[in-house]
Amino acid sequence: MPGTDTVAGAARSAAPQEIYVVPSRCTGCRSCEMACAVEHSQSKSLFGAITETPLPRRRIYVEAVDTVAVPVACRHCDEAFCANACITGAIRRDSRGFVLLDDSRCIGCNSCIMLCPFGVIQKDETRHVAVKCDLCPDLPGPACVAACPTDALRFQEAGDFARSRRRTAAVVGAAAAGGVVAGPGGDADPDPAAAD
Amino acid sequence: MSRQYVILGASAAGIGAAARLRELDPEAVITVVGEEPHYAYYRPLLPFLIDGRQSLADIAFWPEQWYAEQRVRLILGVRGHRIEPDRKVVELEDGRRFDYDALLLAVGADSRIPTIPGIDASGAYPLRTIDDAERIAARARAALAGTAVAGRRGGDGVDGAHAVLLGAGLVSLKAAEPLMNLGMRCTFVVASAHPLSRVVDARVGGMVAERLLERGARLYFGREVTALLHDADDSVTGVTLDTGESLACDLVIVGKGVAPNLEPARRSEFACHWGVRAGLYLETTSPDVYAAGDCVETNDVVTGGQQVAALWTNAVSMAHIAAYNMVHGPEPGRMRRFPGVIGTMNSGVVAGLPIVAMGLTDPVGERYEAVTAVDRSAGFTGNGGPPGELGASAGDDASEGSGASVGRGVRAFRKLVFDGDRLVGAILAGRVDRAGVYRGFIETGLPLGPTLRAAAEEGRLTYADVQMRGQKPPYANYMPM
Numbered sequence: 001m002p003g004t005d006t007v008a009g010a011a012r013s014a015a016p017q018e019i020y021v022v023p024s025r026c027t028g029c030r031s032c033e034m035a036c037a038v039e040h041s042q043s044k045s046l047f048g049a050i051t052e053t054p055l056p057r058r059r060i061y062v063e064a065v066d067t068v069a070v071p072v073a074c075r076h077c078d079e080a081f082c083a084n085a086c087i088t089g090a091i092r093r094d095s096r097g098f099v100l101l102d103d104s105r106c107i108g109c110n111s112c113i114m115l116c117p118f119g120v121i122q123k124d125e126t127r128h129v130a131v132k133c134d135l136c137p138d139l140p141g142p143a144c145v146a147a148c149p150t151d152a153l154r155f156q157e158a159g160d161f162a163r164s165r166r167r168t169a170a171v172v173g174a175a176a177a178g179g180v181v182a183g184p185g186g187d188a189d190p191d192p193a194a195a196d
Numbered sequence: 197m198s199r200q201y202v203i204l205g206a207s208a209a210g211i212g213a214a215a216r217l218r219e220l221d222p223e224a225v226i227t228v229v230g231e232e233p234h235y236a237y238y239r240p241l242l243p244f245l246i247d248g249r250q251s252l253a254d255i256a257f258w259p260e261q262w263y264a265e266q267r268v269r270l271i272l273g274v275r276g277h278r279i280e281p282d283r284k285v286v287e288l289e290d291g292r293r294f295d296y297d298a299l300l301l302a303v304g305a306d307s308r309i310p311t312i313p314g315i316d317a318s319g320a321y322p323l324r325t326i327d328d329a330e331r332i333a334a335r336a337r338a339a340l341a342g343t344a345v346a347g348r349r350g351g352d353g354v355d356g357a358h359a360v361l362l363g364a365g366l367v368s369l370k371a372a373e374p375l376m377n378l379g380m381r382c383t384f385v386v387a388s389a390h391p392l393s394r395v396v397d398a399r400v401g402g403m404v405a406e407r408l409l410e411r412g413a414r415l416y417f418g419r420e421v422t423a424l425l426h427d428a429d430d431s432v433t434g435v436t437l438d439t440g441e442s443l444a445c446d447l448v449i450v451g452k453g454v455a456p457n458l459e460p461a462r463r464s465e466f467a468c469h470w471g472v473r474a475g476l477y478l479e480t481t482s483p484d485v486y487a488a489g490d491c492v493e494t495n496d497v498v499t500g501g502q503q504v505a506a507l508w509t510n511a512v513s514m515a516h517i518a519a520y521n522m523v524h525g526p527e528p529g530r531m532r533r534f535p536g537v538i539g540t541m542n543s544g545v546v547a548g549l550p551i552v553a554m555g556l557t558d559p560v561g562e563r564y565e566a567v568t569a570v571d572r573s574a575g576f577t578g579n580g581g582p583p584g585e586l587g588a589s590a591g592d593d594a595s596e597g598s599g600a601s602v603g604r605g606v607r608a609f610r611k612l613v614f615d616g617d618r619l620v621g622a623i624l625a626g627r628v629d630r631a632g633v634y635r636g637f638i639e640t641g642l643p644l645g646p647t648l649r650a651a652a653e654e655g656r657l658t659y660a661d662v663q664m665r666g667q668k669p670p671y672a673n674y675m676p677m
């Protein structure tokens with residue numbers, strides 16, 4: 001059965017496009033975090049952003065696992081627990097399938113933070129509201145994806161991702177057989193949750 | 197012919213299910229019957245009505261036109277009375293009858309009102325409905341104008357408007373917030389030894405108490421109100437405690453928890469215990485009748501026992517599953533499962549302190565091991581910085597004090613409760629980032645293993661750890677087949 005309605009919200013299949021992570025390509029440069037914070041600043045420029053009070057916040061998190069960096073992004077889950085948990089109607093799914101937070105309705109109760117299994121909703125303690133990924137509605141695609149220099153982040157359809165994974169796996173296979181050399185660690189371990 | 201769905205109850209579960217039914221079945225006839233005369237609203241926002249920070253329109257679930265757009269037939273101000281499964285008919289209190297192909301019981305819960313002399317006096321209210329909030333607001337305004345209780349001029353060390361709150365659970369604490377904002381003095385009379393005793397341990401309860409005292413509240417622990425005092429007009433003038441002492445007041449908030457609404461289910465002879473019994477598919481004991489939300493008793497995934505759901509989150513999640521099953525049931529192979537609830541799963545900012553409490557937060561028994569960490573740093577902001585800034589310490593260090601003094605100066609506190617290799621409970625106070633990552637483990641009972649456990653104990657557990665350690669994501673067992 002297609003995953004259109006999972007309880008704890010994992011990969012969405014009905015959604016048009018979403019952010020996929022290929023952890024093995026991430027070098028931990030945090031360009032995605034920076035681009036995200038800048039896009040969600042008032043000035044939308046790096047130099048403007050760093051002088052703003054409160055400082056603009058990122059909504060994608062490059063987490064460290066030992067010495068490896070792993071970006072974790074919002075999946076705009078099909079059965080979005082954050083939206084189910086929202087006791088004010090601040091988090092809703094829009095007509096494009098994006099799970100968006102209207103911070104004018106947010107009372108900072110942290111229910112969404114308690115529910116999000118990925119830990120990608122955090123609190124802006126200055127404004128007492130939650131902040132989450134909005135997929136950059138003013139841009140053609142998410143700023144984090146555009147900023148990633150190593151193609152570790154991709155914005156594409158679930159089907160596309162699976163197809164491109166297979167293609168990359170074929171390339172890695174060729175590399176192992178003495179052909180083209182893939183990037184460090186190869187591309188063989190996409191985000192298992194996103195690829196599910 | 198289009199299918200007919202009837203929903204009893206027009207709140208989180210009822211309207212959540214109606215919305216999902218419409219997505220799943222564009223042709224269906226959807227009827228929702230609600231006892232309250234109001235369009236569905238965000239019940240947890242009721243405190244905002246009391247001090248006027250929000251209006252009725254602000255707290256509405258959907259704007260009025262949504263119901264017409266979604267072709268949801270809404271029948272308000274009347275209760276569903278009885279379900280006749282043999283005929284597949286539901287009868288309302290006013291005698292109207294509706295056929296159904298599938299029916300949802302989403303009748304929620306009502307405030308539990310203790311049987312205390314005088315409890316029915318005016319000026320003593322629970323906080324569960326718009327009507328309650330409006331009565332509280334009116335009474336608070338009268339008290340502040342000095343007209344609530346004729347001839348009252350403070351007393352008991354309280355000048356001016358004074359509210360007594362029975363209990364210091366989440367709803368009492370939330371009710372007190374707007375009252376204090378308005379300038380009322382609040383006194384909590386609590387049977388247990390600390391606030392939020394059903395949700396957190398003594399330590400975090402102490403942190404809450406400390407903050408309440410700072411805001412000018414008064415707290416009586418280990419005390420019960422034995423009677424409400426009232427004047428000749430049956431208007432509350434005070435309370436009597438089990439010590440014999442009495443406290444004059446203008447307003448009493450009855451915060452003694454909630455009880456599921458069982459009447460329609462009982463009348464229809466469905467199995468009920470604390471709540472309406474619902475199985476794995478949220479089915480009741482009557483064919484094609486499902487149940488969701490606060491009226492339901494379901495499986496507690498942490499204890500394996502039975503639990504009343506009693507949370508907005510659960511109500512909406514259950515409603516979505518129940519709606520799916522109303523459309524695709526009753527063959528089990530075509531339905532979706534509701535895995536159950538975590539008995540305690542509360543989040544909020546209580547007296548200025550962010551708290552998340554999940555699972556077994558203060559269990560008794562040798563099998564449980566509690567690991568706590570405290571942050572007293574002055575510069576602490578809780579502002580989502582890199583995880584892992586709290587100093588961890590093994591074992592429960594409740595020895596630091598007791599009662600309201602516990603937690604003085606503590607900025608953030610974390611407690612994890614393990615049963616062997618499984619995380620079974622957690623309290624995060626002051627800083628709650630990534631609480632959901634911990635919740636995933638509590639909900640699924642997946643063992644952490646030494647590496648993840650160390651990360652958890654040091655407060656640096658992230659989803660990336662879960663993903664990169666080759667562990668299945670904690671929700672994987674809920675993925676559809």
Ligand SMILES: Cc1cc2nc3c(=O)[nH]c(=O)nc-3n(C[C@H](O)[C@H](O)[C@H](O)COP(=O)(O)OP(=O)(O)OC[C@H]3O[C@@H](n4cnc5c(N)ncnc54)[C@H](O)[C@@H]3O)c2cc1C
Binds near residue numbers: 507
């Ligand atoms: C002040 C306050 C703060 C809260 N804060 C939080 C929070 O922070 N987080 C959280 O998760 N939860 C919170 N809750 C709890 C949350 O509001 C409930 O869990 C949620 O409303 C349950 O939804 P429900 O649809 O199951 O039931 P309810 O909201 O109780 O709705 C049931 C509806 O059915 C109606 N009804 C009853 N009998 C019948 C009948 N026979 N026929 C037709 N209709 C009937 C009732 O009048 C009611 O309108 C809070 C509650 C309150 C009061």
